[in-house]
Amino acid sequence: MASFLTIFNVLIDIFFWIIIVQVIMSWLINFDVINLRQPFVWQIWQGLGRLTEPIYRPIRRMLPDMGGIDLSPVIVLFGLYALQVIVWNNLAPLAYER
Numbered sequence: 001m002a003s004f005l006t007i008f009n010v011l012i013d014i015f016f017w018i019i020i021v022q023v024i025m026s027w028l029i030n031f032d033v034i035n036l037r038q039p040f041v042w043q044i045w046q047g048l049g050r051l052t053e054p055i056y057r058p059i060r061r062m063l064p065d066m067g068g069i070d071l072s073p074v075i076v077l078f079g080l081y082a083l084q085v086i087v088w089n090n091l092a093p094l095a096y097e098r
Helices: 002-030 039-062 072-095
Strands: none
Touching: 002 039, 002 072, 039 072
16 A cells, blocks of 8 residues: 555656646746747647646636636646645555554
């Protein structure tokens, strides 16, 4: 059970950082620091979008129009943290019983 918790935490952490990178990259694109016409930047942006869009889409449908502000990454990050805490608090005592 301890191995499951460790793998679960690593996967949650990886997805957390994918979202953070995408948010920072979107800011850099919007402020013209990096350019989507560069092939490498475009590939990274498309890859991050393919990873996160299936999770963002249902959340965006539920949220009201915020005038160009996308709060779905914040909600996903909060959900990931909540899921991590719930799983850890409920399964860690079982994993480390002796």
